[in-house]
Amino acid sequence: MTTTFLVTSSLVKVLVILLITVGVFAPILIWAERRQSAMIQDRLGPSRAAIVLPASAVAFIDRARLPMWRLAALTGIVAIVALVTLTFVALKGSNPLPISTSSLTSSLIAFGAASVLLRAGYGMHSMIIRNSGKIMLIGLLHPVADALKFIFKEDFVPPKGDKLLFSLGPIIALIPAIGAFAVIPFASSLHWDYLDQVLPRTGEIAGLVVPLQVASLNVGILFIFAIASTGIIGAAISGYASDNKFSLLGGIRAASQMVSYEVVLGLTLVPAFMVYASLRLEDMATWQHDHVWGIFVPPLTLAAVTFVVAAIAETKRVPFDLPEGESELVGGYLTEYSGMKFGMFFMGEFVEVVSLAAIFSVIFLGGWDVPFLYRDGFEFSLPFVSASYSVPVVHWLVVAIQFGVFLFKIVALIWFQLMIRWSLPRFRYDQLMSLCWKGMLPLSLLNILAVGAFILSGWLDGWVAFFEKLF
Amino acid sequence: MTVEVKVIKKPGRTLAEQAYVPEIAKGLGFAMGRFFKNTFGPQAKKEIDTVKYPEEKVEYPERFRGIHRLTQRSDGSPRCVACLCCSTACPAQCIHIEPAEYEPDDPRHGYERYPSVFVIDELRCIFCGYCVEACPCDAIRMDTGMHMPPSTSRDHFIYDKETLLSIPGRDGTYLTANPRHEPGDDTHPGIDRERGH
Ligand code: SF4
Numbered sequence: 001m002t003t004t005f006l007v008t009s010s011l012v013k014v015l016v017i018l019l020i021t022v023g024v025f026a027p028i029l030i031w032a033e034r035r036q037s038a039m040i041q042d043r044l045g046p047s048r049a050a051i052v053l054p055a056s057a058v059a060f061i062d063r064a065r066l067p068m069w070r071l072a073a074l075t076g077i078v079a080i081v082a083l084v085t086l087t088f089v090a091l092k093g094s095n096p097l098p099i100s101t102s103s104l105t106s107s108l109i110a111f112g113a114a115s116v117l118l119r120a121g122y123g124m125h126s127m128i129i130r131n132s133g134k135i136m137l138i139g140l141l142h143p144v145a146d147a148l149k150f151i152f153k154e155d156f157v158p159p160k161g162d163k164l165l166f167s168l169g170p171i172i173a174l175i176p177a178i179g180a181f182a183v184i185p186f187a188s189s190l191h192w193d194y195l196d197q198v199l200p201r202t203g204e205i206a207g208l209v210v211p212l213q214v215a216s217l218n219v220g221i222l223f224i225f226a227i228a229s230t231g232i233i234g235a236a237i238s239g240y241a242s243d244n245k246f247s248l249l250g251g252i253r254a255a256s257q258m259v260s261y262e263v264v265l266g267l268t269l270v271p272a273f274m275v276y277a278s279l280r281l282e283d284m285a286t287w288q289h290d291h292v293w294g295i296f297v298p299p300l301t302l303a304a305v306t307f308v309v310a311a312i313a314e315t316k317r318v319p320f321d322l323p324e325g326e327s328e329l330v331g332g333y334l335t336e337y338s339g340m341k342f343g344m345f346f347m348g349e350f351v352e353v354v355s356l357a358a359i360f361s362v363i364f365l366g367g368w369d370v371p372f373l374y375r376d377g378f379e380f381s382l383p384f385v386s387a388s389y390s391v392p393v394v395h396w397l398v399v400a401i402q403f404g405v406f407l408f409k410i411v412a413l414i415w416f417q418l419m420i421r422w423s424l425p426r427f428r429y430d431q432l433m434s435l436c437w438k439g440m441l442p443l444s445l446l447n448i449l450a451v452g453a454f455i456l457s458g459w460l461d462g463w464v465a466f467f468e469k470l471f
Numbered sequence: 472m473t474v475e476v477k478v479i480k481k482p483g484r485t486l487a488e489q490a491y492v493p494e495i496a497k498g499l500g501f502a503m504g505r506f507f508k509n510t511f512g513p514q515a516k517k518e519i520d521t522v523k524y525p526e527e528k529v530e531y532p533e534r535f536r537g538i539h540r541l542t543q544r545s546d547g548s549p550r551c552v553a554c555l556c557c558s559t560a561c562p563a564q565c566i567h568i569e570p571a572e573y574e575p576d577d578p579r580h581g582y583e584r585y586p587s588v589f590v591i592d593e594l595r596c597i598f599c600g601y602c603v604e605a606c607p608c609d610a611i612r613m614d615t616g617m618h619m620p621p622s623t624s625r626d627h628f629i630y631d632k633e634t635l636l637s638i639p640g641r642d643g644t645y646l647t648a649n650p651r652h653e654p655g656d657d658t659h660p661g662i663d664r665e666r667g668h
């Protein structure tokens with residue numbers, strides 16, 4: 001029973017991760033990047049791809065609009081009545097009404113959800129009518145059109161290139177990007193036997209525990225480094241196999257840039273290992289859940305900034321996108337790629353953006369930690385005052401909230417990365433290298449020293465204790 | 472002789488600019504402000520310049536030379552007197568006119584002719600506007616404010632007399648602002664080919 005359970009749960013987790021990264025985030029990112037840049041530059045961006053509905057369907061949608069709106073209003077009123085009644089019951093302390101409290105709660109949830117959904121449906125229908133019968137979805141169909149184009153484009157292989165390595169390149173670039181998600185915890189562990197109970201805040205709990213992470217490796221973050229550095233090989237061999245000097249130069253540039261920043265990337269995270277005293281990402285998240293988010297510990301703040309810089313350089317995105325450049329290298333190692341092979345590089349880049357956001361939020365922003373949310377529910381408290389207000393929450397909902405907040409953090413960080421990508425001018429190649437070896441490397445080494453002093457002097461404990469008093 | 476030299480100091484970089492980080496923050500802040508204003512801001516504050524073309528259209532400037540039209544008299548007949556000035560002036564030679572006489576009982580008979588065929592090949596036309604300049608009767612105009620509607624067939628770009636007469640000006644009328652004095656009107660000077668000038 002447990003083995004099958006383990007296998008199924010792992011499979012489900014892998015599927016969820018694939019769905020989130022390749023299925024949801026990557027296509028939406030392709031759209032978001034273009035749309036966001038457009039908004040910064042006072043343009044509209046991709047918004048024209050559309051599914052054109054036949055006239056009869058449009059007429060039907062137009063007719064269904066008003067009843068839908070009425071139904072939404074009606075269910076909304078019922079939900080509000082249920083809410084008012086519930087508040088009344090809660091204030092009174094007992095339930096004198098002929099309807100039970102639990103059925104009131106469920107009707108509140110059901111009617112509320114129905115009202116919101118119907119209202120959303122009304123909005124969608126109105127939008128379709130406004131767009132004269134075209135489903136445009138604010139441009140979200142563009143990634144679909146892109147994917148279709150990728151699939152049906154000619155898959156060109158340079159006649160004198162190395163065919164095997166040429167095909168292998170994109171795969172080696174994409175797979176490690178997804179692989180990094182294996183060790184990222186998406187929420188605190190799930191206690192399978194107590195899903196709909198409120199758990200005690202501390203203490204061990206017997207029964208089946210499902211860690212919400214594909215693999216709990218004790219090398220944790222080192223696994224991510226190891227697998228991310230495989231990406232270098234992908235870029236290098238695709239540059240080599242293209243039989244094109246621009247590609248080769250681009251591949252070499254990519255390789256040397258990534259190798260250099262690999263070093264810095266590792267060193268910037270050493271302070272985090274020292275503070276959290278663990279390499280496991282789940283332990284890091286738990287430490288931050290128990291104490292304080294890493295970004296609020298002074299030396300780690302610097303580590304966070306340097307980590308972001310190094311990681312952007314590692315993923316070869318603007319302002320460090322030196323491996324490609326129209327004026328010097330054409331497309332760099334991507335020059336000869338077309339169709340789905342190019343699509344894989346493209347996808348790999350966006351998955352890297354997501355994984356960078358996930359790693360950053362786990363190490364510096366508390367991962368799945370939600371302020372004031374504990375295993376038994378919310379507890380809001382004010383600094384220096386003993387007043388507190390707690391709301392017990394059932395276990396599955398706690399985990400769901402944690403998961404949702406983690407996704408929110410990822411989305412916010414992705415947004416920030418896209419902002420950087422569209423705001424900063426790119427570096428020159430020698431500036432990039434001197435920034436790495438002369439700037440970031442000494443800085444991160446010094447930071448390690450500073451963290452060592454911070455820990456040994458006992459300031460870390462003092463700082464953490466101060467923060468705990470604050471909240 | 473001493474030459475006066477004005478020494479202009481090379482603009483250096485301040486420490487804050489050299490440190491890169493404050494400038495990054497400034498740039499990011501600017502871009503973010505722009506993003507929020509255009510994405511979540513109130514509709515009136517948005518500064519999006521994009522025009523969603525087929526649904527929204529920009530008005531062409533007042534003197535834009537669009538497709539031609541032939542203006543009409545108040546009775547609906549063309550104002551054109553088939554003088555061939557426009558087809559002579561046309562550098563692209565894309566106007567073809569066949570003149571015809573009015574019926575003998577028509578007051579305009581012997582006074583002016585009319586085009587029995589008036590064809591413009593809009594694909595050859597270079598939209599120079601010389602035809603409009605050449606016309607002595609204000610009979611051909613390019614004030615429609617429209618460009619050629621696209622089509623997949625070349626035949627659709629050969630505009631005949633009926634088509635040209637059926638295109639209104641930008642103000643929606645088929646006439647022109649210039650008055651016309653028809654033979655028989657009180658305002659008509661009363662000169663024609665028979666009675667001499
Ligand atoms: S606009 Fe110029 S080219 Fe076109 S018909 Fe008139 S004279 Fe000819």
Ligand code: SF4
Nearest residue numbers: 551552554555557606
């Ligand atoms: S349109 Fe004007 S210029 Fe051309 S033939 Fe007619 S009257 Fe003459």
